[in-house]
Amino acid sequence: TFPALLGARSLSWHPSQPYLALSHFPLYDKSVAIIATTTWNIQTLSLSYLATELSFAPSHRLLAVGKACEGIDILTINDYKRFVFLDFSDCLSDEPAEITSPSWSHDGRFLAASSSDGRVRVWSTNDWSISTTLQLFESWDEAVYSCQFSPDNKYLLCGGFGVPKIIAVKNWLVLQSLGATPSEDSLSLAWHPSSSFFALSGRPSKVIEIWRKR
Incomplete structure (x- = not known):
């Protein structure tokens, strides 16, 4: 169990890599947690926006992160840097x-x-x-x-x-x-x-x- 992670808004397992990602409900928590399921260590990604829904790609090393009401951030999962941004304007x-x-x-x-x-x-x-x-x-x-x-x-x-x-x-x-x-x-x-x-x-x-x- 992960007491510090209560209030998860979205969960996504990677289909082939040992990762579980989650975003948070509190509006002040602009972060995404990445859990390594081999060790259960937690990596916290600090973002500049409120992350909503998450989804790992099945055949790419990518993570889709909903950026509140603006669009979708596609992050690479080796360094969790922006790969591309999909605009909802x-x-x-x-x-x-x-x-x-x-x-x-x-x-x-x-x-x-x-x-x-x-x-x-x-x-x-x-x-x-x-x-x-x-x-x-x-x-x-x-x-x-x-x-x-x-x-x-x-x-x-x-x-x-x-x-x-x-x-x-x-x-x-x-x-x-x-x-x-x-x-x-x-x-x-x-x-x-x-x-x-x-x-x-x-x-x-x-x-x-x-x-x-x-």
Whole structure:
């Protein structure tokens, strides 16, 4: 256990390296903790901004760090220096868009990020250009709060304050809207690591739904 790390906002295991990263809830704590899981030693990264969501890349030595409402910092994990910054300044509203769920494709070709302006942005990791910007919801209140690539990298599942949607990666079009669900707001989702099943959970109900992509 790590008593000093209570109040973790986001956790991310590296899929092939012995690291666990976490960001903190307190607004005054502008740091990220990197735990070496072989020794359980903690390295603290002091940042100039509030780190929100974290995600290690599956096939690169990179860590995606949400920079509050400004964008995503991509850090190299050998020295945790900035590799590239992905800007969110194209927000559709005067309100800042909170970055909620950076998600890498399993082959490492893409990084997607959901946000509170109803958009999902996808970058190509080849040159860090924007592959697509998906306006999944028109209302600010219908934010996208989670997105995740399927294990075969063919689909991007997106959920939030609205109807969950499955995006085809080959053309970035909405392939399927899942319709009204008992959970109403799908704030958390997860693909099975080796099959076409995925789970949705949210509020206000206490239901976890299991779906299958056919």
